[in-house]
Amino acid sequence: MNEGADEAGWDVQPGDEIAPLVEAVGRLLKVCREAAGMRAADFGDVMGYGEDMIRKMERGQRIPRPEFLDRADTVLKAQGHLRAFMEDMRKAQYPKKVRELADLEGRAVELLMYGNHNIHGLLQTPEYATALFEMTQPPLSPSVIEREVGARMARKSIFERDPAPALSFVQEQVTLERPYGGEAVLRRQLENLLRVGQLRNVTIQVMPTQRREHAGTQGLIQMLKFVDGTGIGRSDGAFNGRPVSTPRDLRILELRYGMIRAQALPPGESLAFIEQVLGRL
Incomplete structure (x- = not known):
């Protein structure tokens, strides 16, 4: 880079x-x-x-x-x-990896995403994304940070697609509470989650920290499904973190994600939980 x-x-x-x-x-x-x-x-x-x-x-x-x-x-x-x-x-002007990801997201009819460390990129505000890139080590230059944030924000055009894809996000409770960039940044980030969560094609769920059983212990999961029935997915703790596309491998990730969704709070309770976190700031 x-x-x-x-x-x-x-x-x-x-x-x-x-x-x-x-x-x-x-x-x-x-x-x-x-x-x-x-x-x-x-x-x-x-x-x-x-x-x-x-x-x-x-x-x-x-x-x-x-x-x-x-x-x-x-x-x-x-x-x-x-x-x-x-x-x-x-x-x-966006990095090659971002262009490739945006192309996949632009063709997907369904996206399944579990995040355990920070808010997913498609849900991030510019201030939140900037705070994340500013913490990168070794440090990135201001121009590179600007480039990366701009590329991430451009991917959010997925919310404007017609027909709209089905988007499912499961976020760990801690990702809603850790104040990257400060409380003001977190407040605007949570407000954005509440806005996006109202879209008919978007489902946001929260995985409470108190859960005693958790199918997401192997880390991040991302899956994209396409209109022809094919797909691509990745998980930090499966297949050595490499992207996979065979039906067998995708089924493994889909089963794991399905269990995570079942263990997380339902969508309505999740938005209410986010409102509670926001009210404490």
Whole structure:
């Protein structure tokens, strides 16, 4: 992961499949600049970047931010040709693993997720996600944290899909009580859980700490099911933590998740429990 990013964008990682797209955008940027009669150095001065940065973007070595393309389109009088790639670059700037996960989530018709350490990423507020990334060791640079948080928030478009997928979350009680980022951050996070929990296609359940039997002792579980009957899943304590997709392996995870759901509080009681935790803050 590149930590030398600045406001112009991020370096393209070797072997990344988005490299051809970034190169094409870079060539278009150069064509527009030359058509406007501007040298790279002059264009950089107007945009607030050095000539070397402009050259890197034109060579496809640096992913330009959507905001950069928006302003460049105006400066170079590109008539919308650069702005047309803003959404593509918005997706391209996210880490490869996040793009791959977002693609899977975008195709899933059902998601099953058990979290035992923190609130699941799809349920996180920007402040909560930022607090988590700020605790990463070794420390991440501010620009990398911004990139990771932006990518995580972009995945939440899954809640706006039509038809909507069925989303099931089971959260350990401790994840609702540990104040990552402070009590104000936790308060907004719990309020977000209550809002999302009201959606008809979303089920949020709480696993009380006092439970004497617990099928989730082997850790995190995530499963995604697709319309063709296939799926993919992962658990920290099964299959060496590797993603699995065979019917047999998925059945093991599904049985384990089903038991976790049965042992957790029902959805209505879970939302009431979250309200109680919120009221104590």
